[in-house]
Amino acid sequence: MQTLAILVGGGPAPGINAVIAAATIEARNSEAGVLGVYDGFKWLARGDTTHVQDLTIDDVSRIHFDGGSILRTSRENPAKSPDSLRHTTLALDKLGVTHLLTIGGDDTAFAAARLAEACGGRLAVAHVPKTIDNDLPLPHEIVTFGYTTAVNLGKEIVANLMRDAATTERWFFVTVMGRRAGHLALGIGGAAGATLSVIGEEFPEPRIPVQTLVDVLEGAITKRRAQGRDHGVALLSEGLAEKLELATLGAVEQDSYGNVRLSELDLGRALKERVAASLQARGIDVTIVAKDLGYELRCAPPGGYDTQYCRSLGFWATRFLLEGGTGAMVTIQGGRLVAVPFAEMLDPKTGRVRVRYVDIRSESYRTHLAYMIRLKPDDLEPSRLGALAKAASLSTDEFRKRFGPLVERRARPR
Numbered sequence: 001m002q003t004l005a006i007l008v009g010g011g012p013a014p015g016i017n018a019v020i021a022a023a024t025i026e027a028r029n030s031e032a033g034v035l036g037v038y039d040g041f042k043w044l045a046r047g048d049t050t051h052v053q054d055l056t057i058d059d060v061s062r063i064h065f066d067g068g069s070i071l072r073t074s075r076e077n078p079a080k081s082p083d084s085l086r087h088t089t090l091a092l093d094k095l096g097v098t099h100l101l102t103i104g105g106d107d108t109a110f111a112a113a114r115l116a117e118a119c120g121g122r123l124a125v126a127h128v129p130k131t132i133d134n135d136l137p138l139p140h141e142i143v144t145f146g147y148t149t150a151v152n153l154g155k156e157i158v159a160n161l162m163r164d165a166a167t168t169e170r171w172f173f174v175t176v177m178g179r180r181a182g183h184l185a186l187g188i189g190g191a192a193g194a195t196l197s198v199i200g201e202e203f204p205e206p207r208i209p210v211q212t213l214v215d216v217l218e219g220a221i222t223k224r225r226a227q228g229r230d231h232g233v234a235l236l237s238e239g240l241a242e243k244l245e246l247a248t249l250g251a252v253e254q255d256s257y258g259n260v261r262l263s264e265l266d267l268g269r270a271l272k273e274r275v276a277a278s279l280q281a282r283g284i285d286v287t288i289v290a291k292d293l294g295y296e297l298r299c300a301p302p303g304g305y306d307t308q309y310c311r312s313l314g315f316w317a318t319r320f321l322l323e324g325g326t327g328a329m330v331t332i333q334g335g336r337l338v339a340v341p342f343a344e345m346l347d348p349k350t351g352r353v354r355v356r357y358v359d360i361r362s363e364s365y366r367t368h369l370a371y372m373i374r375l376k377p378d379d380l381e382p383s384r385l386g387a388l389a390k391a392a393s394l395s396t397d398e399f400r401k402r403f404g405p406l407v408e409r410r411a412r413p414r
Contacts, residue, residue, distance in 0.1 A: 014300045
């Protein structure tokens with residue numbers, strides 16, 4: 001008998017349950033057994049086969065409306081050691097699993113690829129791309145599931161902060177999830193019309209001086225002051241922290257995949273303290289509040305788009321497996337099933353799953369940029385320079401010396 005096992009890895013995202021439901025229903029309708037594996041690879045990597053449950057159509061027929069994951073999730077890496085990988089394969093063999101469907105982001109995709117390789121063809125493996133970060137290697141127009149719902153909910157939260165900022169005349173520095181790519185911060189910022197969004201892709205260098213980010217934020221505050229406004233909301237992509245000298249932000253912890261636990265690094269607070277101190281040294285009193293945004297988005301009920309998208313992904317991933325497919329990430333592109341082989345997802349230099357970054361040369365990004373309030377090349381023209389320097393409590397020469405390199409850097413072609 002064919003048996004499909006389903007597990008979820010990485011952080012939650014809206015739509016997980018819709019994938020689980022569709023996969024279970026299609027497998028059962030095809031007379032295959034279905035096992036739900038709890039907590040990702042956590043127990044399998046220890047050789048433990050007790051944390052599983054038979055899933056039936058009745059169990060899952062209405063869970064597509066719900067956020068979170070009925071199977072929970074974890075960041076356990078089954079490929080972190082030969083023993084973990086061996087325990088995982090033996091556990092799946094013991095459970096009689098013939099097909100494995102993993103739901104997750106780049107780390108889970110990497111684990112699925114390693115597991116498929118280790119099983120040598122006796123286990124069919126498919127991966128469904130899930131992450132609110134939207135950073136898996138797909139064509140630009142194909143979003144990862146959960147991203148659309150996260151942007152919509154994030155837009156509402158940031159819109160509330162914008163009203164609070166205007167009411168109380170303060171600034172919010174909001175750190176938005178996105179380990180390596182700035183899609184989520186940019187999407188939420190653009191949808192809400194936030195004052196500005198700052199993402200790691202703006203900075204091609206491997207390391208960003210903390211002072212550069214301070215200058216970006218202080219420049220935006222100054223420009224708003226010159227326009228007669230003492231409030232705003234700046235979104236900061238979480239991935240900026242990975243490009244900073246991490247020692248400046250506190251102790252660094254890592255997960256089982258070797259990723260820095262960015263949620264433990266208080267990026268917003270660190271930048272708030274430096275920006276406030278710089279302004280106060282010139283007699284400018286600005287109230288800044290640091291906030292994190294991400295956990296509020298991950299377990300939200302999926303919106304209509306993500307619900308239907310995820311049901312389609314779950315259905316076709318299961319059909320792909322039961323019809324003999326394996327070793328691929330399953331996507332829907334142009335309304336059609338497109339299986340992306342694991343080998344094509346991996347970066348040959350790092351051996352890890354490639355990251356889809358924001359294309360800062362695209363018209364899409366340039367539209368976002370056009371609506372941001374931040375220093376730009378024409379702000380150094382004589383007709384604008386005086387007002388900006390006054391708002392910054394600097395002479396025009398001091399202003400040009402302080403912010404000129406930042407503006408000129410943005411003006412250089414990339």
